[in-house]
Amino acid sequence: MANTYVPKAYVKADDGVNPELVPGKKLYTGAAIPAVGMGTFGSDRFSAEKIADAVVGAAEIGFRHFDCASVYGNEDLIGLSLQSIMAGGVPREELWITSKVWNNMHGEGKVIESCKKTLQDLKLDYLDLYLVHWPFPNFHPPGCAPDYRSPDAQAYIHEDFMKTWRQMELLVDRGLVRHIGTSNMTIPKLKLVIRDARIQPACNEMELHPHFQQQEFFQFCLDNRIQPIGFSPIGSPTRPDRDKTAQDTVDIEDPVIQKIAGRLQVHPAVVCIKWAVQRGQIPVPFSVRRHEYLGNLRCSVENPLTEDEMKQIAGIDKNCRLIKGQVFLWKDNQSWEDLWDLDGTITPP
Numbered sequence: 001m002a003n004t005y006v007p008k009a010y011v012k013a014d015d016g017v018n019p020e021l022v023p024g025k026k027l028y029t030g031a032a033i034p035a036v037g038m039g040t041f042g043s044d045r046f047s048a049e050k051i052a053d054a055v056v057g058a059a060e061i062g063f064r065h066f067d068c069a070s071v072y073g074n075e076d077l078i079g080l081s082l083q084s085i086m087a088g089g090v091p092r093e094e095l096w097i098t099s100k101v102w103n104n105m106h107g108e109g110k111v112i113e114s115c116k117k118t119l120q121d122l123k124l125d126y127l128d129l130y131l132v133h134w135p136f137p138n139f140h141p142p143g144c145a146p147d148y149r150s151p152d153a154q155a156y157i158h159e160d161f162m163k164t165w166r167q168m169e170l171l172v173d174r175g176l177v178r179h180i181g182t183s184n185m186t187i188p189k190l191k192l193v194i195r196d197a198r199i200q201p202a203c204n205e206m207e208l209h210p211h212f213q214q215q216e217f218f219q220f221c222l223d224n225r226i227q228p229i230g231f232s233p234i235g236s237p238t239r240p241d242r243d244k245t246a247q248d249t250v251d252i253e254d255p256v257i258q259k260i261a262g263r264l265q266v267h268p269a270v271v272c273i274k275w276a277v278q279r280g281q282i283p284v285p286f287s288v289r290r291h292e293y294l295g296n297l298r299c300s301v302e303n304p305l306t307e308d309e310m311k312q313i314a315g316i317d318k319n320c321r322l323i324k325g326q327v328f329l330w331k332d333n334q335s336w337e338d339l340w341d342l343d344g345t346i347t348p349p
């Protein structure tokens with residue numbers, strides 16, 4: 001596929017956002033990361049070509065931060081987009097590219113192999129950030145049903161995670177990645193990583209949207225100089241049906257969000273992004289539609305929410321986790337809640 005796909009030529013847009021005006025966050029290394037990124041997971045609805053085109057389109061209107069992962073199955077085409085963006089005049093240093101090691105590549109040998117494959121696909125010399133996508137080493141086929149269980153699924157075993165982390169640290173030593181981080185963690189797991197890491201996580205990517213604010217974990221990250229990156233920042237309204245349950249709530253239908261959207265004359269999705277940026281996490285909204293991704297970036301530089309609106313949104317948390325991770329369960333008759341250490345201790349094997 002990569003052979004026949006021709007990326008869109010990058011042409012800076014006249015109606016875009018000046019990337020220098022987009023707020024940034026400082027990491028503990030001193031590096032600056034743009035405070036809004038673009039997601040690249042098509043949730044099985046959009047082709048790799050469509051997403052790769054959107055990456056160029058998003059750069060044209062001012063996006064500089066892209067949230068990638070090997071498991072999204074599109075890094076080879078996004079690599080062509082990045083080449084087009086840089087050929088069009090955007091220097092590599094202006095871009096912030098994140099990727100993630102997938103669960104079947106944990107352990108001693110495979111993390112470095114996986115990162116090298118990602119670098120080859122993205123056609124880059126280094127990544128700005130490399131994350132461990134999930135703390136569980138477990139293969140499941142892309143698009144599998146929530147009741148799929150891998151026969152070799154395992155609980156979180158800290159010693160094993162640290163074997164993976166040591167490889168992540170080596171990637172920094174070798175200059176292949178500038179920062180490393182975690183994703184889909186919990187406080188007790190991250191505490192152990194902080195205790196044992198030689199190179200501290202710079203970021204933690206976690207589900208964050210108005211109906212799932214994870215206040216305690218969010219604050220824990222800040223207190224430990226770990227920048228939270230918020231995935232599914234709009235509440236992933238169009239995620240696959242297999243990831244929906246009857247109890248899930250819909251952020252963009254919340255009356256508080258809708259009322260603020262009415263005041264600002266924007267889509268409720270945009271209110272979710274504004275809230276995220278002003279609260280201090282870095283949202284990585286996904287969209288392949290130009291008017292949507294333009295709105296998602298522009299909202300970070302104009303018409304902020306008022307303090308009162310920020311307080312109102314703080315009050316609509318419903319503790320509604322959408323990405324429950326059922327496919328990672330390792331025993332029969334377990335609840336997805338076992339993955340998230342709700343009582344503050346790591347669920348034993």
Ligand SMILES: NC(=O)c1ccc[n+]([C@@H]2O[C@H](COP(=O)([O-])OP(=O)(O)OC[C@H]3O[C@@H](n4cnc5c(N)ncnc54)[C@H](OP(=O)(O)O)[C@@H]3O)[C@@H](O)[C@H]2O)c1
Pocket residue numbers: 038039040041042043067068133183184205206230231232233234235236237238239267269270284285286287288289291292293295296323
């Ligand atoms: N680390 C992890 O484990 C993890 C897990 C999940 C996601 N992620 C990352 O987070 C990114 C975003 O998550 P997500 O795709 O689940 O959810 P999301 O960003 O909350 O929702 C995306 C959907 O919202 C709609 N949307 C976006 N901008 C809009 C706007 N301005 N106005 C109206 N609607 C808008 C789009 O719907 P339409 O397409 O219908 O227009 C889009 O498909 C992913 O792409 C991925 O990079 C990471």
